[in-house]
Amino acid sequence: LAKTTQPISMDSYEGQEVNITCSHNNIATNDYITWYQQFPSQGPRFIIQGYKTKVTNEVASLFIPADRKSSTLSLPRVSLSDTAVYYCLVGGNSTLTFGKGTMLLVSP
Amino acid sequence: GAVVSQHPSRVICKSGTSVKIECRSLDFQATTMFWYRQFPKQSLMLMATSNEGSKATYEQGVEKDKFLINHASLTLSTLTVTSAHPEDSSFYICSAPWGDRAYEQYFGPGTRLTVT
Numbered sequence: 001l002a003k004t005t006q007p008i009s010m011d012s013y014e015g016q017e018v019n020i021t022c023s024h025n026n027i028a029t030n031d032y033i034t035w036y037q038q039f040p041s042q043g044p045r046f047i048i049q050g051y052k053t054k055v056t057n058e059v060a061s062l063f064i065p066a067d068r069k070s071s072t073l074s075l076p077r078v079s080l081s082d083t084a085v086y087y088c089l090v091g092g093n094s095t096l097t098f099g100k101g102t103m104l105l106v107s108p
Numbered sequence: 109g110a111v112v113s114q115h116p117s118r119v120i121c122k123s124g125t126s127v128k129i130e131c132r133s134l135d136f137q138a139t140t141m142f143w144y145r146q147f148p149k150q151s152l153m154l155m156a157t158s159n160e161g162s163k164a165t166y167e168q169g170v171e172k173d174k175f176l177i178n179h180a181s182l183t184l185s186t187l188t189v190t191s192a193h194p195e196d197s198s199f200y201i202c203s204a205p206w207g208d209r210a211y212e213q214y215f216g217p218g219t220r221l222t223v224t
Contacts, residue, residue, distance in 0.1 A: 032211040043112075043201045043215030044152070087151070093210045095142065096203075098152040 004088045009103040018075045020102050022088030025069045033064060033071045036087045038101070044087060048073070078106045110136050112204050114216035121192055122224055129187045129219045131158075131202030137182035138204035142213065143175075146199040158185040158202075192223040 005023040012018045024033070032051055036044035048055055050062045050071070061074040075082060085101040111134040121127050131141055139160045144152040156177055157165040164177035176188040189196055199220055203213040 032209075034211045036215075041199065041218065041220065043114075043203070043218045046212060046214060049212055089211065091211050093208055095154055095157060095210060096213060097154070098144075100151050 004090055004099045006086075006088050006099060006102045008100065009105065011105050011107065012078055013107050014079055015077050018078050018082070018104060018106075020073045020075075020086055020088075020104070021070055022073070023070045024088070024090045027068050027090050028092065030092045031090050032092065033062065033068075034089045034091075034096075035060070035062065035071075035073045036089065036098075038085045038087065044098075047086075075104075078104075080106050080108065082106050110134075110204070110206055110214040112202065112214045112216040114200075114202055114219050116219060117217060118220040118222075120222045120224060123193055124191055126188055126190045127192055127221060129189070129200055129202075129221075131185045131187070131204075131216050133183045133204045133214075136204070136206070138185075139182060140205060140210075141179060141185040142203045142205075143177065143185075143187050144201045144203065146201060146218075152201060155187075158187075160185075189221065192221070194223045197221055197223045 034049040035047045038044040048060045048062045052064050055062045063072040083106045085103050087101040113132045115130045141158040143155045146152045155170045158177045158179040160179040166172045179185045199218050201218040203215040206212045
């Protein structure tokens with residue numbers, strides 16, 4: 001399983017765009033990149049997943065460079081309710097291994 | 109999106125007793141479900157993979173006789189913590205993958221277990 005590295009924490013203000021980058025240097029050819037969001041005392045919530053280039057859905061965008069050794073989750077115009085831990089996971093059709101995640105704090 | 113429920117949401121039990129936690133996929137079938145444990149301020153740790161119709165697969169260091177898993181149907185998996193001790197107090201979370209895509213999992217809301 002590819003190991004991931006993310007910043008431990010990030011701070012932002014309401015209305016700003018937040019980009020969280022994840023490094024996964026030993027990603028395998030058949031690995032997908034998936035991001036989850038977790039609020040305190042809740043199960044993680046699937047945000048977005050991608051394999052290469054750019055993926056966008058109603059809540060976020062995921063940018064993946066050609067070498068796939070990193071990925072960036074982009075949250076447009078964050079609000080206070082986006083304060084959470086964000087996990088980057090890399091894997092194929094096997095089990096998920098959660099790293100420490102990035103604690104995003106959004107302030108007024 | 110897919111919905112996974114857990115019951116109970118929180119439970120307090122006395123040391124030495126057993127506790128059963130249910131995990132249900134409400135609008136899709138799951139031949140595989142996963143059980144995680146999360147201690148305060150820590151990340152999720154995979155405990156075991158629950159397989160419908162066969163034995164669960166446990167991660168290294170997880171006692172299979174203590175954490176009994178039964179995948180009774182395509183929508184239900186149960187985790188029983190037997191002879192619970194205070195150190196078993198934790199947040200237990202289950203998940204189910206979307207189809208065969210293990211990288212896209214849908215998580216339950218979690219169960220807070222407190223052993224006194």
